[in-house]
Amino acid sequence: MFRLFWADDGGLPANDRGLAYGDGLFETIRMSGQKGVLLSRHLERMARDADRLGIEVSRKELASVCVEAGQRFADRFKGDGWVLKLTLTRGSGGRGYRPDPGMEPxxxxxxxxxPPTPDPDGVAVDFSKVTLAVNPLLAGVKSLNRMEQVLAAAELTxxxxEVIMADREGNLVEGTRTNILLRQADGWVTPPASSLAVAGVLRQWLLERLRQRGEPVTERSVTVPDVLGPDCQGMFLLNSVLGIVPVLTIAGHHLPVDSGLATIFNPLETLE
Incomplete structure (x- = not known):
């Protein structure tokens, strides 16, 4: 079990390990009333990644908190959509990096x-100057360690x-808050989950739907020539709160825009 804190009642204790060391993880869930978009996938990811970090929490416990949060917050937004954020840390206490045994999360x-709805006709993005280094032990985990994204987000105007971050080899990995997907003549291309700082729930949901439709999907390294070259038929940014966002320009280079992909994902059809 965990100790539950409501942000509108006050923050976490001053000796919380999430504050001291980024020792924890989080989820942001798009809500409509008391239901969440792809809610089960968010809860499964948090429970799974908490287990990877050695933080004890169950999906059932998290689901119960989401019900309570829906009852607490839905009326505040008067029928409009809202965003629920769950921040889970290892707990409070102890000095130094080594956690105390039996800590309560x-x-x-x-x-x-x-947030504002992105322009459905496409958005402008650029390449980030910040290199994204992903530790294999933490690949895909939405941990509280997000300094590269913070530095890259400072480049936004x-x-x-959005700005797109590359790894040390120059391969494009993801945006500060989005996963990326390219459409090419021979199918869809996206970086593999093993290379990602955050493996988005919308990304996985969409890849499954495309494959169910019989469309070829390849998970491989994505290069700048893949995006700027003649084979690129479109670039999309994926975020479960913002949806599927087409890219109109990247670093001033115009890309083809096809709104067809956005019709696959209707947030209201994935409420749970």
Whole structure:
């Protein structure tokens, strides 16, 4: 079990390991009323990744908190969509990196309004100057260690929706808050989950749907020539809160825009 904290009642204890060391993980879930978009996938990921970090929590416990959060926050947004955030840390106490045995996790629950809807005709993005280094032990885990994304997000301007980060070899990996998907003449291409800092739930859901439709999907390294070359038929940013967002320009280079992919994902059809 965990100690439950509501953000509107106050924050986590000052000696929380999430605050001290980033020792924890989080989920942001798009909500409509008391139901969540791809909710079961979010809860499964948090429970699975908590187990990878050695933090004891069950999916059932998390689901119970989401029900309570829906009852607590839904009326505040008067029928509009909102965002539920779950921040799970290893707990409080101890000095130094080594955690004390038998620590009780802390769970902080907060709510906020939905961000603005991205332009369905496409958005402008650029390449980030910040290199993204993914530790294989943490690949895909939505941990509290997000300094590379913080530094990259500082590059955003009012005209830029996102910046795309590359690894040390120059392969494009993901945005500060999005996964990437390319459409090419021979099918869909996306970086493998093993290379990602965050393996998004919408990314996995969409790849499954495309394969069910018989469309070829390849998970491999994505290069700058893949995006800027003649074989690129479109680039999409994936985020379960923002949806599927087509890219209109990248570093000033115009890309083809096809809105067909966005019709596959209707958030209201995935509420749970």
């Amino acid at each position: 802390n769970l902080l629950v907060s709510a906020s309004a939905l 009012p005209s830029l929706f």
